[in-house]
Amino acid sequence: MKGEKITRYKIFIIFILVIIIRLDLTGQAVPGKDENIPFLVTFGKNGETSWGDNDFSSIFFFTIPKDFKQQFYIKVFDPDCGGEHDEIQGFFDTRTMFSVYGGKGVDPDKNEASRGLLPGVDFKTGNLLASRVFGNDSRYDNKYYSFGPFNPTEGDYNEKWQSYIFKIICEGISGDDGNLYRYFLSRVPDAEQPVEGANAFTYEYTFRMWNDNKSVSHIYPYVDTGVVWIRQRNFDWDDDGTILVVSRYKQGITVPISNEDDWAMSRIPIEPAEVGKSLDFQFHKKQEYLVRNNNVVVSLENQRGDALKFYSSPIGGVPVYQPVTTIRKIQKK
Ligand SMILES: [Ca+2]
Ligand SMILES: [Ca+2]
Numbered sequence: 001m002k003g004e005k006i007t008r009y010k011i012f013i014i015f016i017l018v019i020i021i022r023l024d025l026t027g028q029a030v031p032g033k034d035e036n037i038p039f040l041v042t043f044g045k046n047g048e049t050s051w052g053d054n055d056f057s058s059i060f061f062f063t064i065p066k067d068f069k070q071q072f073y074i075k076v077f078d079p080d081c082g083g084e085h086d087e088i089q090g091f092f093d094t095r096t097m098f099s100v101y102g103g104k105g106v107d108p109d110k111n112e113a114s115r116g117l118l119p120g121v122d123f124k125t126g127n128l129l130a131s132r133v134f135g136n137d138s139r140y141d142n143k144y145y146s147f148g149p150f151n152p153t154e155g156d157y158n159e160k161w162q163s164y165i166f167k168i169i170c171e172g173i174s175g176d177d178g179n180l181y182r183y184f185l186s187r188v189p190d191a192e193q194p195v196e197g198a199n200a201f202t203y204e205y206t207f208r209m210w211n212d213n214k215s216v217s218h219i220y221p222y223v224d225t226g227v228v229w230i231r232q233r234n235f236d237w238d239d240d241g242t243i244l245v246v247s248r249y250k251q252g253i254t255v256p257i258s259n260e261d262d263w264a265m266s267r268i269p270i271e272p273a274e275v276g277k278s279l280d281f282q283f284h285k286k287q288e289y290l291v292r293n294n295n296v297v298v299s300l301e302n303q304r305g306d307a308l309k310f311y312s313s314p315i316g317g318v319p320v321y322q323p324v325t326t327i328r329k330i331q332k333k
């Protein structure tokens with residue numbers, strides 16, 4: 001009896017520890033911990049789309065839970081384009097502008113233009129809170145720059161998620177090199193201290209793959225109510241291995257892959273039980289040889305043409321396939 005009590009106590013402690021660890025490490029870093037993606041990438045607007053960035057801009061949203069009352073910072077790691085991490089073309093001449101927006105017009109649930117997927121429509125919606133241009137500057141090479149402090153209520157309030165939403169836009173305003181960078185949402189400017197319950201998402205994910213064909217990268221789109229099927233699109237995958245879709249109900253569906261400067265697309269059926277959870281898009285690199293410096297773009301929309309969000313910290317956790325033995329599900333192509 002006493003032994004059983006101790007075991008239950010131990011399980012309880014482990015459970016609490018797991019919760020604490022997840023609160024501390026998820027949702028704050030972009031790319032997220034579970035994604036295993038080394039960097040986001042945005043090229044200068046004079047770059048070639050065949051280098052893997054289709055539009056020379058990237059948009060991310062941060063959600064701050066309404067119960068969080070302190071100030072916070074949006075930190076950019078390696079905001080410069082030069083020195084370490086970045087992708088040179090000839091010589092470094094790229095200038096990149098990072099801009100933070102809050103207020104009405106930011107929330108992409110209420111304002112579709114804010115998502116940045118409508119051709120020719122301005123996505124710089126909301127109030128500009130901070131902005132800075134970075135060139136080839138050793139002061140910011142391999143280091144963080146902190147935007148802020150911001151007050152949570154400067155964001156655009158979203159009732160469904162009970163969170164204030166902020167947006168950060170990265171634009172390659174000149175030059176042709178690729179700026180590689182990461183974000184971190186922090187309570188302090190000079191360290192990385194997460195905001196509990198915060199998250200980050202985008203609608204069109206442009207990122208760099210590892211130069212290591214043993215590594216697998218992931219992105220986690222959230223399947224909202226009413227989704228019956230989704231259309232996946234991937235750009236400039238350089239024929240680099242396979243892309244698999246995994247969920248509790250999908251052991252691994254392969255999707256058509258792009259090669260050089262082109263898009264590949266397909267439809268993926270969604271089971272009712274996958275609604276309200278995340279899918280796991282897995283990016284497995286080619287094993288025969290190493291495709292170096294692969295930058296890729298991924299976007300998804302549902303059957304109504306609405307874009308799906310990719311969360312840095314998957315909502316509902318990382319989905320794990322669970323074989324169904326009683327009900328055999330036949331995947332439709
Ligand atoms: Ca750099
Ligand atoms: Ca250049």
Ligand SMILES: [Ca+2]
Nearest residue numbers: 078079080180
């Ligand atoms: Ca950089």
Ligand SMILES: [Ca+2]
Nearest residue numbers: 052236294295
């Ligand atoms: Ca590529």
